[in-house]
């Protein structure tokens with residue numbers, strides 16, 4: 001009788017354990033050991049976010065709105081500290097917003 005131990009119940013470990021289980025006869029055992037109790041689907045974990053507006057855009061407000069809405073949502077879910085946010089803009093200074101037709105004047 002074989003005793004298979006899979007270390008790590010992540011994306012690879014879980015799939016591997018099911019594959020091995022299916023291929024082995026029922027006289028063999030397959031155990032999965034993980035460092036934490038809950039399963040984490042790694043691609044769904046929060047990563048860095050880049051929010052920005054394209055050069056030539058006439059209105060920059062929606063990019064700010066999106067950044068602040070996302071910031072609030074991340075805070076509500078208590079994961080804001082795990083998600084670095086980068087804001088990219090061609091505005092001459094933060095908060096310019098394209099007001100006064102800056103883009104049109106600069107053409």
Ligand SMILES: Cc1cc2nc3c(=O)[nH]c(=O)nc-3n(C[C@H](O)[C@H](O)[C@H](O)COP(=O)(O)OP(=O)(O)OC[C@H]3O[C@@H](n4cnc5c(N)ncnc54)[C@H](O)[C@@H]3O)c2cc1C
Pocket residue numbers: 007008009010011012013033034035036040042043044045046047
């Ligand atoms: C933001 C992001 C998006 C991604 N998007 C995709 C995608 O779209 N498509 C794609 O194919 N791949 C994607 N990947 C990559 C994919 O998630 C990884 O390649 C995959 O999760 C690796 O699988 P793994 O089983 O090797 O590691 P993991 O899934 O990280 O699993 C490792 C497991 O081992 C456990 N562990 C660690 N140390 C110990 C210990 N000492 N004892 C016991 N258990 C332990 C951990 O808790 C974890 O459960 C993405 C990754 C990230 C970060």
